[in-house]
Amino acid sequence: MSTLKFQSQAVAKPYFAFALILFVGQILFGLIMGLQYVVGDFLAGAIPFNVARMVHTNLLIVWLLFGFMGSAYYLVPEEADTELWSPKLAIILFWVFAAAGTATILGYLLVPYSTLAEFTFNELWPTMGREFLEQPTITKIGIVVVALGFLLNLGMTILKGRKTAINMVLMTGLIGLAVFFLFAFYNPENLALDKYFWWFVVHLWVEGVWELIMGAILAYVLIKVTGVDREVIEKWLYVIIAMALISGILGTGHHFYWLTTPEYWQWIGSIFSAIEPLPFFAMVLYAFNMVNRRRREHPNKAATLWALGTSVMAFLGAGVWGFLHTLAPVNYYTHGSQITAAHGHMAFYGAYAMIVMTIISYAMPKLRGIGEANSNKAQVCEMWGFWLMTVAMVFITLFLTGAGILQVWLQRLPESGEALSFMATQDKLALFYWMREVSGVIFLIGLLAYLASFFIGGKEAAKVS
Amino acid sequence: MSESFTKGMARNIYYGGSVFFLLIFLGLTFHTTKEMPQRDHRENLTESVARGKALWEDNNCIGCHTLLGEGAYFAPELGNVYTRRGGDGGFKAFFNGWMKSQPLNIPGRRQMPNFHLNDQEIDDLAEFLKWTSEMDVNNWPPNIEG
Numbered sequence: 009m010s011t012l013k014f015q016s017q018a019v020a021k022p023y024f025a026f027a028l029i030l031f032v033g034q035i036l037f038g039l040i041m042g043l044q045y046v047v048g049d050f051l052a053g054a055i056p057f058n059v060a061r062m063v064h065t066n067l068l069i070v071w072l073l074f075g076f077m078g079s080a081y082y083l084v085p086e087e088a089d090t091e092l093w094s095p096k097l098a099i100i101l102f103w104v105f106a107a108a109g110t111a112t113i114l115g116y117l118l119v120p121y122s123t124l125a126e127f128t129f130n131e132l133w134p135t136m137g138r139e140f141l142e143q144p145t146i147t148k149i150g151i152v153v154v155a156l157g158f159l160l161n162l163g164m165t166i167l168k169g170r171k172t173a174i175n176m177v178l179m180t181g182l183i184g185l186a187v188f189f190l191f192a193f194y195n196p197e198n199l200a201l202d203k204y205f206w207w208f209v210v211h212l213w214v215e216g217v218w219e220l221i222m223g224a225i226l227a228y229v230l231i232k233v234t235g236v237d238r239e240v241i242e243k244w245l246y247v248i249i250a251m252a253l254i255s256g257i258l259g260t261g262h263h264f265y266w267l268t269t270p271e272y273w274q275w276i277g278s279i280f281s282a283i284e285p286l287p288f289f290a291m292v293l294y295a296f297n298m299v300n301r302r303r304r305e306h307p308n309k310a311a312t313l314w315a316l317g318t319s320v321m322a323f324l325g326a327g328v329w330g331f332l333h334t335l336a337p338v339n340y341y342t343h344g345s346q347i348t349a350a351h352g353h354m355a356f357y358g359a360y361a362m363i364v365m366t367i368i369s370y371a372m373p374k375l376r377g378i379g380e381a382n383s384n385k386a387q388v389c390e391m392w393g394f395w396l397m398t399v400a401m402v403f404i405t406l407f408l409t410g411a412g413i414l415q416v417w418l419q420r421l422p423e424s425g426e427a428l429s430f431m432a433t434q435d436k437l438a439l440f441y442w443m444r445e446v447s448g449v450i451f452l453i454g455l456l457a458y459l460a461s462f463f464i465g466g467k468e469a470a471k472v473s
Numbered sequence: 474m475s476e477s478f479t480k481g482m483a484r485n486i487y488y489g490g491s492v493f494f495l496l497i498f499l500g501l502t503f504h505t506t507k508e509m510p511q512r513d514h515r516e517n518l519t520e521s522v523a524r525g526k527a528l529w530e531d532n533n534c535i536g537c538h539t540l541l542g543e544g545a546y547f548a549p550e551l552g553n554v555y556t557r558r559g560g561d562g563g564f565k566a567f568f569n570g571w572m573k574s575q576p577l578n579i580p581g582r583r584q585m586p587n588f589h590l591n592d593q594e595i596d597d598l599a600e601f602l603k604w605t606s607e608m609d610v611n612n613w614p615p616n617i618e619g
Contacts, residue, residue, distance in 0.1 A: 048583030058536025137530025200513040246483035266613035268512035344542030424617040430549035
């Protein structure tokens with residue numbers, strides 16, 4: 009552990025390792041679902057689609073949260089220039105969160121969902137059964153407890169140390185994450201109100217405060233791998249996240265178009281959503297600009313690749329594919345179609361999966377005591393993983409987009425009476441779904457190559473050429 | 474970026490801009506929730522509808538279906554299923570038969586599980602779907618197929 013600046017940064021390691029294990033689970037369940045799209049009765053009795061999907065999306069959320077927590081534990085002490093307030097608390101919370109998360113996933117898999125709801129007394133305070141917020145109420149309370157302990161730990165660390173822009177942005181992002189999650193506990197009997205405030209968690213997370221977390225992690229890694237002056241990078245960081253929040257907060261309106269809300273949301277949502285790609289585009293310029301102006305050749309080439317890759321893929325997935333169907337007249341036809349799925353896949357991979365892998369790539373060699381970077385052999389393997397996963401995700405997105413366009417064409421555009429039914433349309437999309445599944449298998453191969461890189465080249469560190 | 478644009482100015486845009494737009498968002502939310510009763514017909518929200526929503530959630534229907542366009546895209550949209558499958562004339566009879574005949578067990582076809590609901594529960598769920606279909610959601614979906 010001699011390569012760490014602060015010993016307490018080591019608590020990040022179990023968080024990263026567990027995040028990657030959950031990531032593997034997420035992809036496996038994604039493949040099961042992808043197959044169920046075309047072979048409808050595949051595992052229908054053992055793992056019904058709704059269960060596979062819950063596991064797929066909940067694992068995604070939880071592994072990203074583990075990734076964010078690991079990132080914070082790694083970078084905050086170094087930014088604050090002091091040891092973490094309580095490494096012991098960080099480890100205790102790790103086990104609490106890991107146990108609660110595992111128990112919840114096992115609950116999804118082992119008993120019918122309604123039984124799980126009954127076991128966990130959902131009727132006392134119903135919060136379950138809403139997309140992405142399927143966790144039993146007791147798990148949701150656990151998440152809040154873990155989040156509060158986590159914020160306390162980081163807050164105390166920053167209070168006694170240096171308050172850099174990166175630390176402050178990360179903290180505002182993480183506090184926002186915790187605050188907006190509280191809306192998960194509000195589940196009125198009125199479906200329209202339920203859905204309206206549901207977006208306070210879902211949208212204000214991924215198109216709001218998570219972007220602050222992403223921006224802060226990216227800024228941190230860019231400072232480290234490029235050696236560019238902190239002042240320059242931090243100024244960019246503020247500009248980008250300001251754009252992200254200014255567009256993203258009112259951009260929530262693009263989810264309010266069809267929810268018994270006043271029609272002005274169609275204008276507000278459309279206008280501010282049109283601005284939402286800008287911060288992502290700025291992030292691409294910023295990442296490439298900083299790497300071009302680099303003052304040192306960092307031996308960890310893979311980390312630099314991840315940093316550049318996340319900016320590009322986040323722009324394409326969250327920015328371009330989001331904008332594709334965000335204007336109200338377009339959304340009227342595309343809402344809830346495979347286009348939404350296409351956008352969701354590339355946006356989550358590009359913005360959030362990749363930023364976590366960026367910091368893992370940068371931090372792991374240090375956490376494992378190897379040095380600034382893995383051996384060249386390990387990095388080559390890691391970069392194979394990067395390209396296989398990223399290219400596979402591009403194809404997954406393209407195939408789902410193709411499926412979505414055809415779906416809108418057959419099912420939504422014709423008048424009632426002439427339009428194909430949902431299931432009849434799905435049959436016509438089978439070829440796209442098969443190609444998506446093949447791309448998914450390639451993604452898994454990429455993920456395995458990425459994981460293999462941790463076991464290649466041993467403890468030999470890369471040399472600067 | 475030019476030197477005259479300092480980090481402090483960027484920081485102030487971030488904090489000031491975010492707070493400003495958050496306040497607008499909260500103001501609009503306040504206005505929206507005042508307007509919604511005229512469009513969501515909450516006066517028709519009976520205990521049966523509320524029980525139906527709880528059944529909808531306890532069985533994770535959203536894990537396959539979409540409801541008003543949100544959810545999974547594996548099974549049909551149900552926000553307008555009441556009108557698509559018979560409306561006042563025939564929906565409840567259709568729905569009761571449909572729920573009891575699951576799973577259809579057609580080889581290769583996507584399967585809906587049987588949730589073993591009793592007649593009262595099926596009626597509650599139907600009432601929930603009926604109430605949902607009557608909300609004024611700016612004419613979405615574009616046609617009856619959803």
